[in-house]
Amino acid sequence: MTHALRDQLVTTAKRMSALGLAPGTSGNVSVRTSTGFLVTPSGMPYDELVPADAVDVKADGTVRPGQNAPSTEWQLHRDILAARPDVQAIVHTHSLFCTTISTLRRPIPALHYMVVLAGSDEIPCAEYATFGSAQLALNAVSALHGGDACLLANHGMIALGTTLAKALRLAAEVETLAAQYWHAAQLGTPHVLPADELARVRARFAEYGQRRRRW
Numbered sequence: 001m002t003h004a005l006r007d008q009l010v011t012t013a014k015r016m017s018a019l020g021l022a023p024g025t026s027g028n029v030s031v032r033t034s035t036g037f038l039v040t041p042s043g044m045p046y047d048e049l050v051p052a053d054a055v056d057v058k059a060d061g062t063v064r065p066g067q068n069a070p071s072t073e074w075q076l077h078r079d080i081l082a083a084r085p086d087v088q089a090i091v092h093t094h095s096l097f098c099t100t101i102s103t104l105r106r107p108i109p110a111l112h113y114m115v116v117l118a119g120s121d122e123i124p125c126a127e128y129a130t131f132g133s134a135q136l137a138l139n140a141v142s143a144l145h146g147g148d149a150c151l152l153a154n155h156g157m158i159a160l161g162t163t164l165a166k167a168l169r170l171a172a173e174v175e176t177l178a179a180q181y182w183h184a185a186q187l188g189t190p191h192v193l194p195a196d197e198l199a200r201v202r203a204r205f206a207e208y209g210q211r212r213r214r215w
């Protein structure tokens, strides 16, 4: 079981990199285990990752000796997994458009109905804190507020999922929304869909269950 999860974790991290969502060695991925979580190691090139490189972190944050150093953002993953029992996997990226919008410290508004896939009416932006800090983890948990994605001020973004594949698909979708917002903002102020329209969109997605299942 753990080997299968290690394999899935590394596959997801390589896909994240191949999609251009994680420049260099930035970004990281985690998945819940029975004792804590597996997370990508710190500072290793994605194309060199193998399943044995995944770091097994216990729920209390301790790491079994002899493993690679975990991602510097391991607390971010631990705290979100602890706060959100409905979540099994987390993808964190420094993708271009999400990071660009995060420097403005503003949310991505509902300029497209696909925003509802993130479980909220907009993609919030967590308050700034130094990377790898306990405060950043607290700020992210607070900003998510039950939703499945948020920006991290002057840093990047986080997407959550019930599987690694779903977390990665949401990360790619949020990056698309950020790109659409950036492009629209070059020409003016985009119209934002109101809450009652987003409620209709959610109802439509629920009605066409097979559309949701593709997520």
Ligand SMILES: [Zn+2]
Binding pocket: 026, 027, 073, 092, 093, 094, 131, 155, 156
């Ligand atoms: Zn980061």
